[in-house]
Amino acid sequence: MGSIVLTSLSCFALYYTSQRLHPVYVVIGIALTLLFVAAHCFTAIINPGIPDRDTTKYTKEQIAELVRTESPRYCVRCKVVRNAWQRTVHCSTCDLCVEEYDHHCMWTGKCIGRGNLSAFYVLTISSFLLIIYTTVTALISHS
Ligand SMILES: [Zn+2]
Numbered sequence: 001m002g003s004i005v006l007t008s009l010s011c012f013a014l015y016y017t018s019q020r021l022h023p024v025y026v027v028i029g030i031a032l033t034l035l036f037v038a039a040h041c042f043t044a045i046i047n048p049g050i051p052d053r054d055t056t057k058y059t060k061e062q063i064a065e066l067v068r069t070e071s072p073r074y075c076v077r078c079k080v081v082r083n084a085w086q087r088t089v090h091c092s093t094c095d096l097c098v099e100e101y102d103h104h105c106m107w108t109g110k111c112i113g114r115g116n117l118s119a120f121y122v123l124t125i126s127s128f129l130l131i132i133y134t135t136v137t138a139l140i141s142h143s
């Protein structure tokens with residue numbers, strides 16, 4: 001949702017500045033917008049690091065034993081043993097365990113973990129650049 005607002009705003013700013021500024025500014029603006037949209041899609045699509053739910057790996061007795069002895073490390077909902085060194089955390093919003101869990105991103109509606117952390121960094125950096133770039137070009141074209 002936030003991405004749609006930011007993309008529409010940057011398109012509007014690009015259209016506005018295109019009438020007053022050199023086309024190079026518009027090309028840079030389009031490139032930044034495309035990078036932002038691509039990073040957003042990758043962050044939302046890539047598997048954040050959901051461990052395999054191999055329910056056949058443990059017998060009922062073994063699961064009972066895991067719950068008894070390692071309850072903080074065994075996720076009853078996902079039926080997986082969380083690895084402490086992988087910082088696996090159960091996300092209550094997604095109802096999934098995620099390896100190297102960072103946070104649940106409200107903008108993409110996905111967890112940020114091992115798989116999509118780098119795409120998320122590109123998304124944050126490109127969104128900042130896009131906001132700064134559109135603000136600066138709008139100010140330049142107005143003066
Ligand atoms: Zn879980």
Ligand SMILES: [Zn+2]
Nearest residue numbers: 091094104111
């Ligand atoms: Zn989540």
